[in-house]
Amino acid sequence: MTQTQHTNRPRGGSSEPLLSVRDLRVTFQRQGEEEFHAVDGVSFDVRPGQTVGLVGESGCGKSVTSLAIMGLLPGRGNRVSGSAIFDGEDLLTLSPAAMRDRRGSEIAMIFQDPLSSLNPVISIGRQVTEVMERHQGLSRKQATPKAVELLERVGIPDPKARLLNYPHQLSGGMRQRALIAMALACNPRLLIADEPTTALDVTIQAQILALLKELVVDTGTALVMITHDLGVVAGLCDEVNVLYGGKVVERGGRHGLFRDPRHPYTVGLLNSIPRLDAARGEKLSPVPGSVADNLPWTSACAFAPRCSQVVDACTRETPQWEGDQVVGHRCFNPMGGTR
Amino acid sequence: MNDTTNHTTDDSTDHSTDDRTEDARGARPTFGQRRKDRIDQLATAGTVDDEPGVSLIRSAWKRLRRNPIFLIGAAITLAFIVLAIISPWIAPWDVTARPLLDKVRPQSNPVPGPEPGHFLGADDRGRDLFSRLLVGSRQTLIVGVVATLFGLLGGLTLGTIAGAVGGWVDSLVMRIVDVMLSIPSLLLAFTVASLARNPSQWTLVIAIAIIQVPIFARLLRGSMLAQRASDHVLAARSLGVRPTAIVFRHMLPNALGPVIVQATLSLAVAIIDAAALSFLGLGNPDQSQPEWGQMLGRAQPFITEAPHLAFYPAGCIIVVALGFTLMGESLREALDPKTRR
Numbered sequence: 001m002t003q004t005q006h007t008n009r010p011r012g013g014s015s016e017p018l019l020s021v022r023d024l025r026v027t028f029q030r031q032g033e034e035e036f037h038a039v040d041g042v043s044f045d046v047r048p049g050q051t052v053g054l055v056g057e058s059g060c061g062k063s064v065t066s067l068a069i070m071g072l073l074p075g076r077g078n079r080v081s082g083s084a085i086f087d088g089e090d091l092l093t094l095s096p097a098a099m100r101d102r103r104g105s106e107i108a109m110i111f112q113d114p115l116s117s118l119n120p121v122i123s124i125g126r127q128v129t130e131v132m133e134r135h136q137g138l139s140r141k142q143a144t145p146k147a148v149e150l151l152e153r154v155g156i157p158d159p160k161a162r163l164l165n166y167p168h169q170l171s172g173g174m175r176q177r178a179l180i181a182m183a184l185a186c187n188p189r190l191l192i193a194d195e196p197t198t199a200l201d202v203t204i205q206a207q208i209l210a211l212l213k214e215l216v217v218d219t220g221t222a223l224v225m226i227t228h229d230l231g232v233v234a235g236l237c238d239e240v241n242v243l244y245g246g247k248v249v250e251r252g253g254r255h256g257l258f259r260d261p262r263h264p265y266t267v268g269l270l271n272s273i274p275r276l277d278a279a280r281g282e283k284l285s286p287v288p289g290s291v292a293d294n295l296p297w298t299s300a301c302a303f304a305p306r307c308s309q310v311v312d313a314c315t316r317e318t319p320q321w322e323g324d325q326v327v328g329h330r331c332f333n334p335m336g337g338t339r
Numbered sequence: 340m341n342d343t344t345n346h347t348t349d350d351s352t353d354h355s356t357d358d359r360t361e362d363a364r365g366a367r368p369t370f371g372q373r374r375k376d377r378i379d380q381l382a383t384a385g386t387v388d389d390e391p392g393v394s395l396i397r398s399a400w401k402r403l404r405r406n407p408i409f410l411i412g413a414a415i416t417l418a419f420i421v422l423a424i425i426s427p428w429i430a431p432w433d434v435t436a437r438p439l440l441d442k443v444r445p446q447s448n449p450v451p452g453p454e455p456g457h458f459l460g461a462d463d464r465g466r467d468l469f470s471r472l473l474v475g476s477r478q479t480l481i482v483g484v485v486a487t488l489f490g491l492l493g494g495l496t497l498g499t500i501a502g503a504v505g506g507w508v509d510s511l512v513m514r515i516v517d518v519m520l521s522i523p524s525l526l527l528a529f530t531v532a533s534l535a536r537n538p539s540q541w542t543l544v545i546a547i548a549i550i551q552v553p554i555f556a557r558l559l560r561g562s563m564l565a566q567r568a569s570d571h572v573l574a575a576r577s578l579g580v581r582p583t584a585i586v587f588r589h590m591l592p593n594a595l596g597p598v599i600v601q602a603t604l605s606l607a608v609a610i611i612d613a614a615a616l617s618f619l620g621l622g623n624p625d626q627s628q629p630e631w632g633q634m635l636g637r638a639q640p641f642i643t644e645a646p647h648l649a650f651y652p653a654g655c656i657i658v659v660a661l662g663f664t665l666m667g668e669s670l671r672e673a674l675d676p677k678t679r680r
Contacts, residue, residue: 070577104579111577116570121592130588131578182578 017045017085018222019069019190024082024092026061026068026246038064040246040297041082044239045325046190051216051223053237053254055230055269059291061246062226066192068092070109071099086190105135108183112195114175118167124151124178125163131185150181155211173204177211184215191216192224197232209235230269234258239326242266245294245302248321250329262334264309301332309333371521378557381597381671399673409669415662422473423480431456432467434474435627440465450645462634462648463641471629472651478623478630479659482543483610489548490609491602494555501556502563502594503586513560519553528612532621540623540630543616547609558601562594569593600674603667607660614656631656 026039039061046052054062067073069084069091084091086107091099103109111117119127128150129143138146144163151159154177167175176196183191193212197205213236216223225237233240233254240257242250242265250263261267268287289306296302297318304314313319313332321330403409432438439461442451453460459468501512519527532538532546566572567590575589614632616622622633631652638648 072573072576100579100581102579103577109574109577111570111574113570117574119571119575119589119593122588130580130584134578134580134584179574182574185578 015047018048018087019046019224020083020085021045021065021069022083022085024065024068024084025080026064026073027079028077029079030077037246037297038078039068042241042243042246042248043082043325044241044248044251046222046224048189048222049216049220050239051213051225051237053225053227053233053240054243055227055233055240056243057228057269057287057291060243062228062243063194065243066109066194066224066226070103070107070192071096072109101135104131104183104188105186106188107190107192108186108188110176110179110183110191110193110196113199114172114179115167115199117179118175120167122166123163124165124167124170128163128178128182128185131182135186147181147185150185151178154178154181154184154215155207156181172200173207176200176204176208180208180211180215184219184221187219188221190222190224192226194226195228196225197227197229205232212236230258230273242269245291245297247297247302247330249303249331251323252327256327260336262329262336263331264307264333264335265303266329267335268306268308301330309335370523371517374520375517375557378554378601379561381558381561381601399670402673403669406669406673408665409673412662412665412667412669415658416666419476419659419662420480423476426473426477430467430470430473432470434466434471434629436467437461437465438467450641450648459647459651462637468648468651471634472631472655475629475631475634475652476655476659478540478628479610479613479632479656482540482547482613482622482630483606486544486547486609486613487551487602487605489544490551490605491555491598493548493552495559495598497552497556498559498563498598499586499591502560502567503582503590505564505567509560512556516553516556519550520557524550524608525612525615528616529619529621532616535621538621538624540628543613543622546616546621547612550612551605551609554605555598555601559594559598562597563590566590566594596674597671600667600671603663603670607663607667610663611656611660614652 022043024039024042025037028036028038042061042065044052044054054065056062064073068080071091071094073080080092082092086102091102091107094102118124122130125144125147126140128147129138129140132138132143132146133140136143147163148159151162156162156174156177162170162174162178167178170178176199180196196212197208200208209232212223212225215221223236225232227233237254240252240254241248242257242263244265250257250261250266252262257266258270261270265287268285272284272286274284287306293305294302295304295315299318300316301307301314301319304310307314309331311333319330319332322328322334439451439454439457442461443449443463443465449463451457451461451465457467457469459472462468462471497512497516501509501516528546528550531549532542535542571593572585572589575585580589613622613630614635617630617632618636620636623630624633626633626637634652635649635656638645638652641648
């Protein structure tokens with residue numbers, strides 16, 4: 001047990017957190033409909049230079065978490081509570097104008113679909129320089145050589161010519177690189193990547209992940225990696241948060257989490273990855289059921305209907321967090337604990 | 340891409356009839372509602388981007404190039420515009436000159452027929468009909484284009500405000516627009532035009548511009564809203580781009596596509612409405628500036644003796660309006676993501 005605790009600890013856990021999310025709750029409510037808790041008390045820390053993963057299937061609240069931190073949720077129909085302390089300021093209480101000043105310069109975001117996230121009617125160069133003009137007060141002339149540098153840094157060949165290209169003229173991987181260049185234009189201290197590789201094919205995925213890793217190491221930028229792909233997590237993240245139904249159900253260092261997962265959901269996710277060393281013809285074992293089966297967290301464990309380890313308590317009370325801010329899980333009957 | 344282009348062009352006409360029959364089914368919506376639905380439908384057209392590597396405009400052009408309907412419409416439109424520009428120089432007679440005055444017999448022969456040098460004959464005042472028809476294209480074009488431009492300008496302003504600001508401003512603007520849409524457009528144009536003390540071509544322009552405003556406003560507001568929810572606007576917001584820059588650099592240019600298509604369709608309507616208004620005497624009374632609707636109106640007393648006096652300007656109006664409509668419709672179809680495969 002002590003052995004596990006030790007290896008579960010992620011590295012880089014010593015310095016002060018750059019972003020500290022505490023008890024973040026996002027509730028959506030439409031007129032005449034029941035409230036929906038998209039994010040239900042999520043807490044995590046991100047330290048400078050660290051990569052933190054938020055993992056979970058569709059609808060577990062990972063994208064909403066990032067949008068709430070960025071202040072990009074639609075104005076009406078939702079309620080955000082809790083805090084997200086970034087560099088001593090609570091991002092959730094900042095005015096919209098102050099938040100706009102932080103976005104792009106201090107915190108930037110990379111989106112899932114690089115084609116639809118680029119403006120189709122303006123050239124790539126214009127979109128990259130726009131950010132620098134906005135935050136660094138540069139003229140377009142001053143920003144252009146910097147844009148060339150940036151495009152070169154993210155691995156776009158012949159960056160000068162690419163400046164004049166429009167998004168439709170670039171390949172998928174190039175577009176994602178251009179988006180990354182835009183996000184990095186003002187050297188943000190925190191980068192949130194929302195499934196940056198989902199829309200790309202596998203070889204390009206590997207290139208983009210390598211690029212992100214390189215940039216994080218070189219610039220000391222903290223990275224929040226949102227993904228449903230545990231392969232991405234294994235290659236990139238220092239700390240992993242597994243989300244289910246809007247709550248963190250397990251947290252740990254990359255190595256610890258993969259070697260000794262405690263929460264049955266994490267185990268389910270790991271088992272549902274196709275493995276090269278599995279016997280031929282062996283079937284994948286997916287997590288049964290869907291998020292639609294969830295029980296409310298207020299009186300049960302939301303995962304209970306899909307869980308292989310379910311015990312009586314799971315459907316009667318809310319499982320509490322077992323552990324600390326670095327390692328822990330939320331389960332009545334965790335796996336692997338007997339060892 | 341190349342091998343599919345043929346099919347797309349061939350199928351596009353079938354597809355539009357399908358759409359129409361679909362609209363006709365179910366409960367009959369009210370007149371105003373049908374118009375609103377049509378405008379809203381247009382708002383979604385032309386906003387979706389094409390498959391990677393091919394720009395929207397290039398793929399639309401590929402389709403248009405082989406579309407006979409578009410080519411006919413474009414040819415008519417082009418011929419009309421060229422004629423309107425050069426007509427004063429190529430017209431054989433001055434429009435105010437009355438070369439056949441002595442052939443006019445108010446009792447027995449009020450409208451002189453064709454003869455050498457005047458192959459359409461003259462009107463009731465002995466002026467060369469062919470020359471007046473040629474020069475008449477000019478007024479028609481000016482009124483149609485300027486009215487549509489003004490309407491576009493007004494619609495763009497209202498639509499941008501409604502789509503960009505949202506909230507109660509959006510509700511207020513759109514309710515005003517709905518009220519305007521609920522009044523039959525020609526009736527509204529009559530009302531506006533008859534307010535003028537001294538009717539001129541500007542009366543026509545303003546009256547027709549006003550009836551175009553709500554159409555453009557609603558259309559642009561719809562596609563602005565679609566843009567507001569788009570990923571690239573979210574991405575721009577995530578980079579801290581200022582709201583004004585988001586509206587004018589990221590939303591408006593992307594939302595303009597369907598509005599431009601609607602403008603070509605509106606030109607046809609503007610030309611017909613302008614003709615209708617001046618037929619009723621609400622247009623420019625100055626006969627030294629002939630206009631097809633005005634000529635049509637003046638032909639009324641002679642419809643039994645000289646129906647050709649009415650047929651020629653009417654035919655011109657129909658052909659030109661058809662040209663703009665064919666061009667606009669095929670443009671809309673080419674840019675509509677639903678007709679692509």
